Amino acid sequence: MNEFELLRNVTIGQYLPTGSYLHRLDPRAKIIAATLVIGAASFTPSLLGNACLLAACVGLVWAGRIPLGYALRGLIPAAPFIVILAILQLLFFGRNYDPASPVIFQWGWIVVTSAVARLVVISAARFVELFIVTSVLTLSTQTTELAHGIESLLRPFRRLRVPSHEMALVVTIAVRFIPLLALEAERLLKAQASRGGRVVGGRWKFLARTRQLLPVLVPLFTFALKRGEELIVAMEARAYTGGEGRTSYTLLRGSPADWLAPIAALAFLVFMLFAPFPF
């Protein structure tokens, strides 16, 4: 019966309460800091810089009091993709990427230059860094905290007609709907199975497979849209009029200590982008 237990497999918003400094941080400060570190990881071009970043990521995991093995567990299913990407880059970039760089390996039409080898290492390192940063963020922050944080951060942009409150509500609704969808999908899959319906067909018969998924997907979409219509009526019946002048049940109050994290992250980003790393 495992194939029907969808709810258990939905792991969005996995939260690991350890009560560390990172967990207690104001979500706004945490989002800014995480964005800055993500920026640093995305744009650091040097090998030594990436080594520093990897060390900083391990530091983050430690600061969140998250077991390192737990934080890295998700990397195991990703390992084959890292290898495939590395092979593709090694085989096909050849001299096209930075033709001036010296050739370090040549065998037939396969040419590996030192610039490509560097690129492979940096791509893989960048993936690991971003993986750790996003894992630490989701493991140390509840989804509702994230939504409140985003709403609060976007509030100054309301003047530019950015619907900050509405966006946060969209995220909250999405998160609340996922378990409902999982239950409904379980029901639909069981209903199909009890009628002898099965999703079969190999890779070459993907059209047949798509057709077999329709009896599950169409009612699932219809269910979602119908529940949506009910929610619209319920909200309008309660005179919901959007974010203007609305107060919030949860108030975010940051202490000066909270803002140390984004300041440190900003310093780190500037250092990463402008430090003269030798290689």
Next chain:
Amino acid sequence: MGEGKRMQEGRTGGLTTRGIVISGVLAAVAIFLGATRLGFIPVPTAAGNATIMHVPAIIGGILEGPVVGGIIGGIFGLYSFFYATIPLFKDPIVAIVPRIFIGIFAAWAYQATRRAGEWWAITIAAVVGTATNTVLVLTLAVVRHYLPASVAWVVGLTHGIPEIIVAVIISLAVLLSWKRVQSGQARARV
């Protein structure tokens, strides 16, 4: 009536209650399809799976317009960035930016071709939305040096075409039954 008008003016960014709720619900479908792997259909190409996670963005764009389509796409992008197991999508520029445009372009395509009939408009919107996803993701992957251009072309053609076919089938099936459009085929409605 005056009261109603004032309520409308209180809104920013043109998001109505309907827009908020439909965005949230369809974004939940996108995340759900990804988290349960229901949204991956095995295809005979190197990438292994055609994804239908972007279909909710297309459907949202068709039903409620470009803003809703864009928001659903953005949430789908955020999800795929946070929970990516493929290095390509662990880059916020590749994972999030292209996805915002799926629903926007699909909505525009739908509005532009609506006169040709519901059936055609949905098909074209699904093709445009899916192609937006494939083309923008691969272009940014090349720009960010994850893939050489030659590999991106091969992936785009072998992967994009099955994905377009699957997206068209599902968008048509969902929207025709939701909008109760007569498709000309006599079929039992369960």
